[in-house]
Structure formats: structure tokens, C-alpha cells
Amino acid sequence: MIIDFHTHIFPKTMREDRVKYFAGEPAFEYLYRSLKSKIVGAKTIIDSMDEQGVDTSVVFGFPWKNSILSQQHNDYIMEAVAKYSGRLVGLCCFDPSYKNAVEEVNRCIDGGLSGVGELAFYQSALDEVALNQLAPIMEICQRMDLPVLIHTNEPVGHIYPGKAPNTLLQIYDLIKRFQGNRIVLAHWGGGIFFFHLLKREVKDVLQNIYIDTAASPFLYDPEIYRYAVDILGSDKILFGSDFPLLNPSKYFEEMGQAGLLIDQIESICGRNAAKLLKL
Numbered sequence: 001m002i003i004d005f006h007t008h009i010f011p012k013t014m015r016e017d018r019v020k021y022f023a024g025e026p027a028f029e030y031l032y033r034s035l036k037s038k039i040v041g042a043k044t045i046i047d048s049m050d051e052q053g054v055d056t057s058v059v060f061g062f063p064w065k066n067s068i069l070s071q072q073h074n075d076y077i078m079e080a081v082a083k084y085s086g087r088l089v090g091l092c093c094f095d096p097s098y099k100n101a102v103e104e105v106n107r108c109i110d111g112g113l114s115g116v117g118e119l120a121f122y123q124s125a126l127d128e129v130a131l132n133q134l135a136p137i138m139e140i141c142q143r144m145d146l147p148v149l150i151h152t153n154e155p156v157g158h159i160y161p162g163k164a165p166n167t168l169l170q171i172y173d174l175i176k177r178f179q180g181n182r183i184v185l186a187h188w189g190g191g192i193f194f195f196h197l198l199k200r201e202v203k204d205v206l207q208n209i210y211i212d213t214a215a216s217p218f219l220y221d222p223e224i225y226r227y228a229v230d231i232l233g234s235d236k237i238l239f240g241s242d243f244p245l246l247n248p249s250k251y252f253e254e255m256g257q258a259g260l261l262i263d264q265i266e267s268i269c270g271r272n273a274a275k276l277l278k279l
Contacts, residue, residue, distance in 0.1 A: 001056070001270040001271075001274060002053060002055050002056075002269045002270050003054075003056045003057070003239070003270045003273035003274060003277075004049070004054050004056070004057040004058065004240060004241050004248055005058045005184065005212050005238040005239060005240040005273045006058065006149070006186060006212050006213075006214040006238075006240025006241060006243075007045060007057045007058060007059050007060075007240075007241060007242070007243040007244075008040075008060065008061070008243070008244070009040060009041055009042050009044075009045055009059045009060075009061070009076070009077070009080060010039045010040065010041060010061065010062070010076070011041070011072065011073065011076035012041060014039065015040065015041055018039060021069065024065060024066060025064060025065055025066065025069075026123065027063070027122040027123055028062060028064070030122070030161050030162075031122075031161045031162050033161075034161075037161070038244040040243075040244045042059070042080035042083065042088065045057055045059065045088075045243060045244075046084055046087060046088075048244075048247065048248075049087065052247055052248045052249055055087070056086070056087060056088070056089060056273075056279070057087070057088055057243070058088075058089045058090070058114075058273070059077055059080060059081070059089070059090050059091070060077060060091040060149070061073035061074060061076070061077055061093040062093060063093055063095045063096070063118070063119060063120050063122075064094065065095050065097075067094065067095075067098050067100065070093065070094035070095065070098065073093065074092055074093065074094070074104065074108050074111075074113070075111075077090040077091070077092075077093075077108075077113065078090060078108065078111040078112055078113060081113065082112060089114050089277055089279075090108075090112065090113040091113060091114065091117040091118070091149060092104060092105055092108035092109070092113045092115070092116050092117075093116070093118060094119075096119050096121070096130065096133040096134055097133050101133075101136060101137050102136050102137065102140055105137060105140055105141070109144065109146070114146065114147075114277055115141065115146040115148060115149070115277075116146060116147075116149070117147070117148055117149025117150065117184065118149045118151050119134070119137070119148065119149070119150050120150075120151035120164065121164055121166070122162065122164050123164075123165075124164075125164075125165050125166055125167070126152075126166045126171060126173070126174050127170065131173065131174060131177055134174070134178070135177075138178045141181055141182075142178070142181045147182045147183070147184055147210075147276050147277070148181055148183050148184070149183075149184040149186060150174065150183060150184070150185055151164060151186050151187070152164075152166055152185045152186055152187060152190040153166065153186075153187045153190050154188075154190045154191050154219070155167050155190060160218075166190060168190060168191065168195075171185065171189065171190050171192050172192060172202075172205070175192070175205055175206060175209055179205060179207075179208060180208070181208060182208050182210070182276065183209055183210070184209075184210045184211070184212055184238060184276075185210070185211050185212070186211075186214050187212070187214050187215055187216075187219065188216065188219075188220065188224065188228065189209070189211040192206075192209075192211075193206070193228055193231055193232045194231060196232050206232075209236065210236050210237070210238050210272065211228070211232070211236065211238070212237075212238040213225075213237065213239055213241075213251060213268070214240040214242035214245075215242045215245060215246070216251065216254065217250045217251065217254060218245075218246070222254040222255075222257040224258070225237075225254065225255050225258035225260055225268075226258045226259060226260065229260065229264055234260075234263075234267045234268055234272075235267055235272055236272070237267070237268045238268065238272055238276070239268050252265075252269075255268070255269075
């Protein structure tokens with residue numbers, strides 16, 4: 001079974017007139033201002049999955065500042081999951097500062113979604129304010145044993161749309177504060193997995209952490225797979241394509257180039273996600 005843990009879909013109104021949604025949403029405008037930044041719906045991802053050999057995709061929306069937009073987008077995710085039962089698994093997404101975040105999580109879980117994410121702080125750091133905003137969300141997800149997908153990225157190198165100003169210490173502080181949660185860190189966790197090599201403390205802190213591969217072909221050499229498997233283990237890595245940014249086939253190609261064993265590839269591409277999502 002192949003499970004793509006990191007994909008984005010949008011309702012028709014947002015796909016057809018993205019400019020209409022730029023007002024008051026600087027992160028959305030920054031990410032999708034260019035028409036080269038694709039916005040797709042549920043039918044498109046299902047067609048791609050059939051073509052690429054993907055059995056199930058985890059879909060979610062965007063962390064809108066406008067809570068009404070978040071609710072509308074989450075409604076679309078719930079409709080898509082219901083329509084394509086077994087093919088799509090949904091996460092609840094919103095701006096973490098949303099004052100009714102816990103109510104929205106409950107509403108979405110009651111509506112058939114399987115966790116929370118991709119939560120992001122695109123324009124602010126993962127500082128104490130951000131962690132305090134996450135606290136009630138993390139509490140309910142820990143109590144309900146739901147995974148939480150957090151946007152992270154490498155704090156060095158070139159700038160690109162969606163690159164947030166987080167630091168490795170901030171990512172670590174987030175993990176340490178919410179050790180009871182099952183957390184998925186997007187985009188290789190910004191490289192935090194390297195510190196699993198430290199002899200004290202970090203291995204215990206990272207024990208509930210998964211990292212996904214989203215956007216990897218744009219960011220890292222294929223060798224990243226081998227290093228991550230050697231350091232963290234293949235059971236803590238989740239294949240995520242960031243579709244429609246990239247097709248899954250590119251990731252499969254790079255896993256092969258990295259020299260991963262078949263069993264390791266099968267863990268990354270499906271078994272780990274199935275276990276995490278209790279499929």
C-alpha cells in the first residue's frame with residue numbers, strides 16, 4: 001500500500017479565482033501569487049493517484065487567517081473524504097491563533113477527519129506565542145490520539161515561498177513541550193533528525209516524532225533518504241509529495257537512487273502512515 005501523507009486540495013471557488021482570496025491572507029498570496037503554483041481539487045488528485053499508483057492520500061487545506069475560510073475549506077475536505085472513502089484521508093487545517101480552534105478540531109473529527117494539519121507559522125517564528133497557541137490543539141489531539149502535522153523547514157539556505165523563519169531550537173522546543181503528541185514534521189523536520197545522534201536527551205524527546213519527505217526533490221539530494229534512515233530509522237519517515245507541487249514518481253525515483261532496501265521503501269511509502277492513521 002502506498003500512502004501519500006502530504007497533499008493539498010482546494011474547493012472550486014478558490015481554484016477558479018485565487019486572487020479573490022489574497023486580501024488579508026499574505027501567506028496564501030505569497031505561496032499562490034504565481035499561476036505556476038498549482039491549485040487542484042479532489043478529482044484531480046484521485047486521477048493522479050490512479051496514474052501514479054498511490055492507494056491513499058492524506059489531504060488538507062490551508063491555515064487561513066479568516067476563520068470562515070478555514071471552516072469552508074475544512075468542509076470541502078470532509079466532503080472529499082466522504083466522497084472518496086478509502087482513497088482520501090483528511091486533516092483539519094486552520095490558523096493556530098484561531099480562538100475557536102478546539103471547537104473546529106472537534107467539528108472536523110466528528111465530520112470524519114483523522115487529525116490536524118498542516119499547521120503553519122509562515123510569517124512568524126515557532127516562538128513561545130506560537131507554542132501557547134498550539135497548546136489547546138495539542139491537548140485535544142493527545143487526548144484523542146490524533147496525529148498533528150506541523151510545517152517546518154530548514155533554517156538555512158535559499159529563500160522560497162513557504163519558507164518560514166523557524167530555527168532548529170524552536171522546532172526542538174515545540175517537540176519537547178508536546179512530547180505526548182504524535183507529531184509529523186513536514187519537509188524532513190528542517191533537519192532536526194540529525195540530532196538523534198546526540199547521546200543524551202534527544203532520542204527520548206524525538207520518540208513520538210515522524211518526518212515527511214514533502215518537497216524533498218526541490219530541497220535535498222537523494223542521499224537524504226539514506227542518511228535519515230541511518231540516523232532516525234525507516235519507521236519514522238513518511239512519504240509526502242506535497243502534491244500538486246510534485247508527482248509521487250519523482251520521490252520513488254530518488255528513493256531508488258539513494259539505495260534504500262525494498263523493506264525500507266515499503267515502510268516509508270505506506271506502512272508507517274497506515275500505523276499512524278490506524279488504517
